[in-house]
Amino acid sequence: MNEIFPSGAINTEAPPAPAHPDGARRPLGPGSWYARPAARYWTAPPAPTAAHAFHAALPDYAPTRLVELPSLAAELGVGRVFVKDESSRLGLPAFKALGASWALHRVLAERGDAAAGATGAPEPVDAGAGVAAGPAGAAAGSAGMAIGPAGAGAAEPVTFVTATDGNHGRAVARIARLLGQRAHVFVSRGVHPEAVAAIEGEGARVTRVAGPYDLAVREAARAVEDAGVGPGAGSGSGRQASPTVLVQDSGRPGYERIPGWIVEGYATLFTEIDAQLAAAGDGAPDLVAVPVGVGSLAQAAVTHYRAPGPGPGTGAGAGAGPALLAVEPEAAACVLESLRRGARVGVATGDTAMAGLNCGTPSSLAWPALRAGLDAAVAVSEARAARAVRDLAALGVPSGPCGAASLAGVRAALTGDGAADRRAALGLGPTATLVLLSTEGPAANPHGQDTSAHGRSPEPRGSDANAYSQTPDPYGPDTHQHEPATHPYGPGSTPQGPATHPEA
Template sequence: MSDKTSPPRTPPWHARPGARAWRCAPAPAQVREFHAALPGHTLTPLTELPSLADELGIGRVFVKDESDRLGLPAFKALGASWAVHRVLAARAADAPGPQGQGRDPVTLVTATDGNHGRAVARTARRLGQRAHVFVPQGVHPQAVAAIAAERARVTEVPGPYDEAVRRAAEAATAPDAVLVQDTAWRGYEQVPAWIVEGYSTLCAEVDDQLAAAGVPDGPGLVCVPVGVGSLAQAVVTHYRSRPSGRAAALLSVEPETAACVLLSLTRGALVGVPTGDTIMAGLNCGTPSSLAWPYLRDGLDAAVAVTDAGSARAVADLAALGVSSGPCGAAALAGLRAALTGAGAAQRRTALGLGPASVVVLLSTEGAAANPGTALNGS
């Protein structure tokens, strides 16, 4: 493990009592069946790391390792594949004329900090469609090149993620184009909802893998990295749709430079924040998804923000334990450490309902290959 390089500090934090009592409808059951039928589909690992449990004074720690999901180094292929499937099915149903007419290839348009755009581009290529991906300032050139290697048209935007989203939405108004964006706003909610449904497969896998590891009642805490909040919405939906049994505590983790969910929870209303530079590029989002917000507001137990140094330390520590994780994926471990150590840790443990026998699942949403060129010193 890496040595601590700074004294304990109180992290940016917000807790909401009563979240574990909130309930919502579950995701469609057929999503997991759809993914299981895709070429190259395999279960991603759930790896137990006893040394982390010892370090943090809890019972067991598991990491859901999304470093190779459907041939890509991140979980995003789950949402992109299901959403594009639904988009193309809807267009086929609406196509005029006899079977086979009115179904020319479409251009799937999206904005991305890297992983989502590559997943949309890969899905488009596999299905014989086109892709146009808008990339904001600050995304590493090798990540941009990886998207282009999927035969996508790439437009680099001299501005932040929210500006790239705006540009993508404009481009998607062209004939034979459709926006496949993982953030929602008023009037654009159906496709983001399908993307969220796609992520439910990850949570269902965790249930089965925990049961096989002797944890049939599920985790006591799930730590989920958050950008616009779509994965967190899927996690909340999964764990808050259970009719009975022990409810898991849910903790969202963001960069301190882009803690839009944390600030929204603190203020009790959806707000945006200006974003800065961070090695957690995929989490560098200034505005939560309007579709995700009600789920995050009512279903998250707590939110915490972490530094680049904390994420970089987590990347190195996970690598030493055999788990490939980029800064966004490792943010889950950084967030757990921030919550359970330092000034005020006892109160944060109580808010999360954690004790010495608790089981924690960290969602490592990307592998190291998803962030080429990232410096581990946080620079």
């Protein structure tokens, strides 16, 4: 295992003890909430749906459970509360395998089609993805193929390179191993040693980066370029024995196709929710709470619930769809700050037990959908997340801090000072149905047992937690942080209506 340090030094200082013993109930600060109710009337472009059929054909596939918790409904003053429990998904303790499996399948299938000389040449994989020419020999075929290792006579395995703050890296490593491929995972600072060991246990090469997630993303992209198969490669043949592909769940301008496949894979989760709510006698949710890092899962939620379609809770253009609430740590609320400013910006991140959400810059691919389709965003304290982990466990839902963030965010939004206004902004009445995404189990993030990488909760951050920082784009020079607020989907697609936040 390698290590990378941004300045050659190691920070061994533990964070201070919590400054607010009652932080699980302290009021939201002025910078911790954003709402724009007009978002639920926006219509998203239709999304591809092939990923669900692909997942359904996998040997270990089964829908994860949707658990109804009446006690939470009573606490929150709503009709019904359901938790989507992603503590066991395709043999892993988090939802990320949905995106990784579909993306790796698409990469290998296209390479296989090209090698076989198929008619109707496939669209090339992302510029900048670092794909060398040549057969993969692993996964050509239909969306219904079963995951398995490369067959006899296969070409040199592909090395899939990615950066992670935990779950995505393990998912890429697991799927690569099952497909007979290789993985090289760059792990950011603050990921628990047990989570790192789990990635290594999948057979991946691991490089530790003593810096935040955005630095790990840059290092992963640089590794692909240095291999001689991506843009910016040095002199040499431009080839290597093992072709290399960057598989990142965060997009940047010029690198959005593979992240788009990952988002398509996440859509399976919402398709399952539709069927499970129908079976429970509930047609559609009134609110869906989504933990947010770079925003890819939230993008999948926006696309699912805002796109025209026959399913319940979809086709927002014909009427109000469900409210979509993004939940982030106070220490890394990049989407909240971007929404408040109307442009994709970076924030300086701090320590948080919600390691999988500790991201400083929204995905460029996700940002247009988040800006147009999210009703609200909330930043939650470490104490709120820790309490949510404990409470969900007591109710029979095993969750890590990232997964429990959805409950922490809903509590922050619907209780305490100003709750009536926040409920009104979300359009929630006493009979509302809420769906909370618990995106990981305790095994995905051992911080759930000790609440931080140092054995105690990081210091809760105050109202300045989301102070804007000139954090560079994680892939390199900052050329896209101050994007105009117009929506790229075309004229007339930007939703109307004022935002309700401190700067409005």
